[in-house]
Amino acid sequence: MNAGPSTAAGSAELRGEPPLVVDLDGTLCYSDTLWEALLLFLKHHFWQAWRLPLWLLLGKAGFKAALAGRIALDPGALPYDQTLQRELEHQRAQGRRLVLATGADQRWAERLAAHLGPFEQVLASAGGVNLTSRAKADALVRLYGAHGYDYIGNSRADLAVWQSSRHAYSVTRKPFRLADGRHTEHIGSVRPQPLAALWRAMRPRQWLKNLLVFVPMLAGHALNAGALAQSLLAFAAFSLCASSAYLLNDALDAHDDRRHPDKRRRPLAAGTLPLPLALAASPLLALGAFTLCALFDPLLLAVVGIYLAATLAYSLRLKRMLMIDIVTLALLYTVRILGGCAATLIAPSFWLLAFSFFVFLSLALLKRYSELFNLHSRGQDKSSGRGYTVADKAPISIMGINSAFLSVLIFMLYFNSQTVLTMYRHPYFLLGIVPLLVFWLGRLWTLAFSGQVNEDPVLYVSRDKVSLTVLALCFGLALAAT
Template sequence: MDTRAETRQIPLCIDLDGTLIAADSLWESLAVLLLHKPWLIFPAFLWGLRGKHVLKREVARRCGRQAADWPYRDEVLALIDAARDESREVWLVTGAAQQVATDIASHLGLFDRVLHSCDKTNLTSGNKRQALIKLCGEGGFDYVGNSRDDIKVFDAARRALIVAPDRAARSWGLTNGGTFIETTRVSRLAPLKAIRVHQWLKNVLIGVPLVLNHEYASLPLLIAVACAFFSFSFFASAVYVLNDIIDLGNDRRHARKKFRPIACGAVSIPSALTIAAALLVGSLALASLLPPAYWAVLALYGLVTTAYTFVLKRKLLVDVFTLAGLYTVRILAGIAATATAASFWLLAFSIFFFLSLALVKRFVELDETEIDACKKLNGRSYLGSDKDMVAQGGIASAFSAAMVLALYVNSDQVVEMYGAPWVLWPLCPLILYMLMRIWVLASRSQMHDDPVIFILRDWRSQVVTLSGAILVLVAAVL
């Protein structure tokens, strides 16, 4: 028989988890389900005791995952297209639950047959091997897989194609002549990107109260600020990781967020949860070295971010006020960690300043998405027609921040703390310049979607920040 004709008669069998999609459907579905409905942890434990196939089935029924939400591998889709061009049958053969498998098959429309776990059988490893041998015979199918569980199936296949292999699958492939399918390499920096180390720069705000109270020469207070900085950073990163797991569906529909390490599958759900747990332990360990007031602020941050993740982020305007408040909470953390006096002026300025930046973020999302005037932004409560109103609010907040700063510079408190308070007056136009420039760039579609990160990376904003620091120092010294 002609080799090509023989190949056409042999089905190409595609594994799902880790192969067709760069994720594990069970782990991801279970994590999303329990983060949304933590009270189901005990039923989930009981489902697991009844068998993994039962756990898969019950989780699939409740998690609400959509077929379009999964991170499909382009390389495997290309392999499927090539097989179909050769008139070969393509089967989806997976240990996933029936609902997950059939939804994906229906969504892609590429499979001639679907084999999946059922109420009695978990279709993985040896069970999958036996099912394929029964249908095709030994060596009567080609198989695309990626993990240790696929090795028994590789042994029975005519040809083994290996995608993004784990250590066991790679070793088998090298020893037994498996064909490796090249995929996009996962960066070693993916875990650091997942915890968003660059966002730690925002937590520099913790040190602002210490500087403005001229306590920067006190070693114990400097140590307290350092502990608070890393404690807050670890805690915030853990929240980022959990939020990314919860919001996977929306992130994968977003033009840029779909490339986040968890959303694209570069960091697995088990790894992400382990990282989050380690960060929380580290955060609480450092917090134990700080005053009880700091614990209260950290708890407040956790409470507000949780509410933001599940509810507030989808509420019109409440979301941006919450974001502005979370920046101000960082200043409160610095006040609590160092036991310095809270400044009304600092907190008022912070609210208006960061409200302007939060509104920039929403403006950029509305501008980049280019949705219809009557259509809502994905995952938000803003309509396309709200863009101008959002801009007006943000610009008004920028001027309000400059006004609060001007009133502060003219207050009795500044006269008492600074030898030359008049030196501080240039701070007002500098702050206004920074914020107005951000809004101008946003209106030109030249703004990063996170304006705080933009400020930290933009050299003009850095010059403004440095100039402001010099003015504060000179005013204190003279």
């Protein structure tokens, strides 16, 4: 369609026009209310997941009704097609009657219609009838007669509804061909390609964190092709596993992310990535990681399995628990180093594990501090989906700064250990790393206090020229010491 349905009417009022009927899931709303409610149920009532198969026995409409009895969707936390919304508001201003006809449960549909405003009538699933496809078409024909309404939909499930409509509109780029030879016309915003959105949601930039699997190879001076190949295998496995966890985490957090000024742009929060596609891709990526490990490195499989289990626990529960979430984040970084140890069969040293835990604990605390700083600057008090308030900024910063300098102290003790004397020919070069660490960690926390560090310090470091220079100098001193 080249223009909205108001084009044909020009500036004339549309009171004589047949009603304009609009679908909800995937059309006016980018997302699907059933999937949204299902994920909210799993997030808040995970231990009642055994009920879901029983509700399926009630049929699709019964399943939706059972969910609607326990989950009240927040209309303000759903992603809408704003271009289509503006068109509907224009139609309503011209006197056109607007009808919301959806397969969503009646309770959800009525709440969303009340929030959106312009609809005079709501038709939805109720009384055991799932109002989609032929059932929706029959209901509209009974009310308005064949070809007595215009319809806006989005999928093949709407073919029967379009066939009975006067004008057929779709929000998809590619038109649908109807049995009578007509084609749907485009309306609304141009939807992005889901595969491109899936790639973004996999967060390939976050794979930088998985470079930690190369630390055991470097720290153990195992600079050979075999250790490099094994570390690359670990990097691939952790990257696949991390992307699997990111997809699930973002799906569970979509409602909360939509209230965040930055996270609302994530593909799942914005509705550009369909929830079913993300939930299908997540286990496939995890399966790919496990298959890779099982074929080449069974020991790595155990570590990756622990990493995924901890990540899932974090997404489902731990991230809402005070301090437990921060300790879990620090441990997840350390597990990546253990993954590199498992892949290369290099035994992790006490010094490496102690240093890495405290430095990553400091970065995890820095992440939470930055979130609370931004929350305070927006005039809010409590973070959505987290167990913190802005009053927690002070103790978090104290613990974070102490953890940073504890890691420096551990490195200084390592410099004086017997291990250094046996592994390095010129160990005194390592002493130069100490002031660099003090400068780097102190600078990060000082910038955080002025709000200059974003909510993911690892990504901030990857773009910060000063941090990259410091890390390069530390690496150069370590090479000079060998």
